[in-house]
Amino acid sequence: MHCTDCLEKLDAYVDGELSPEEARDVDQHLAACAECARAHAELVALSRSIKEGLVRHHAPDVLKARIRSAVLAEPARIPNAGFGVSRIRIAAAGILVAALSSAATLAVVHERNAGPSIESDVVASHIRSLIPGHLTDVVSTNQHNVKPWFNGRVDLSPAVPGLDSAGFPLVGGRVDYVGGRVVPVTVYSRRQHMINVYAWPAERERAITPEHFTERGYHVVRWTSGGIELWAVSDLNAPELDQFVERFNASR
Amino acid sequence: MAQQDVERFERTVLPYLDDAYTLARYLLRDEHDAQDVVQDAALRALRHFEGFREGDARAWLLSIVRNCCYTWHRRHRSNQRELPIDHIQPIASSTDPADKAAIEASERAAIQRAIAALPDEFREVIVLREIEELSYKEISDVVGAPIGTVMSRLARARKRLALALGRGEQEAV
Secondary structure, three states, X not given: OOHHHHHHHHHHHHOOOOOHHHHHHHHHHHHHOHHHHHHHHXXXXXXXXXXXXXXXXXXXXHHHHHHHHHHHHHHHOOOOOOOOOOHHHHHHHHHHHHHHHHHHHHHHHHXXXXXXXXXXXXXXXXXXXXXXXXXXXXXXXXHHHHHHHOEOOEOOOOOOOOOHHHOOOEEEEEEEEEOOEEEEEEEEXXXXXXXXXXXXXXXXXXXXXXXXXXXXXXXXXXXXXXOEEEEEEEOOOHHHHHHHHHHHHHHO | OOHHHHHHHHHHOHHHHHHHHHHHHHHHOOHHHHHHHHHHHHHHXXXXXXXXXXXXXXXXXXXXXXXXXXXXXXXXXXXXXXXXOOOOOOOOOOOXXXXXXHXXXXXXXXXXXXXXXXXXXXXXXXXXXXXXXXXXXXXXXXXXXXXXXXXXXXXXXXXXXXXXXXXXXOOOO
């Protein structure tokens, strides 16, 4: 092998891209030629320096959450959305469709002359949260960002378990006004379904076992744990919402 | 799009958002542009996901990110600016030769500057090879060039970097 031949193949050699035969030829030449051996050593050192100089960036949590919610909203997507369209709007559009259809339900139910109960308050809050821009005040898929965010905003530090592995990725958190007080809400998702979890101190002894009911077509699970009353609301089917509650409790 | 496709997408493609973002950062040199482009690329990937059946999801996503970056460049050509030379945060250099950490830091900063100054077609192969550690074949798929071209671009990119870093051939190791 000639030196020019060897030098030409040196990058591919260092990158492990030569065939075994070619690599053997280069091996032999490097063992015999000090000049090429030095070039080889320089190239290895350079490649190492480049690797050290390059930065592996981490996509911000907010970006990941935005993409995730846009992906979840995709089955109900708006066609031809591309550059120039606000990315959040794409995600929001899907949610808006859901909100509008529930608004129709809301209008029907409204004729009922019931006074505002906690149940309807919670579900109203859930529906409101589906309107674009209302779902989260803090967007993060990381429980360690969401939990401290509540500090100083509400007088209760809610449990924010990471349920990614159970298939319920965290979307974020917000504070909301329910039953005459400000409460923390953590938001999870399952496919395109959003799950809002409300928490406040339990006022009276409630059954530990979760109670289920349906309000305006939304499934609601209410339970008490460690002196905290929790409500999970979603349009997710009841068995999966149950599964969510189970995992939520297990991870608290 | 079918529900199971969305779930498969979440499982196979979304784990590579850091890789996508890294490539976009290097190609666009701006974190906000990179965020917009990565989100756009992820949604494009989702819409074309039915066409993706097998192969490396990471390389596939990176090829879409790359295309979106160049589309972005074309659309914003009017306000495309020269790369600011102090784009990289200057790192305080130390004159104390014993200060090994400071020397390494300034060496790293010099490499970052040299990489940032590379033309796009060289910078992308360097990033794909040295950070993403893609094979020549995968790089060739991502950049849409023959393997031989990838090989020579990579070699030329490294030569440029060696020159920029003052590691000429005359320099003894």
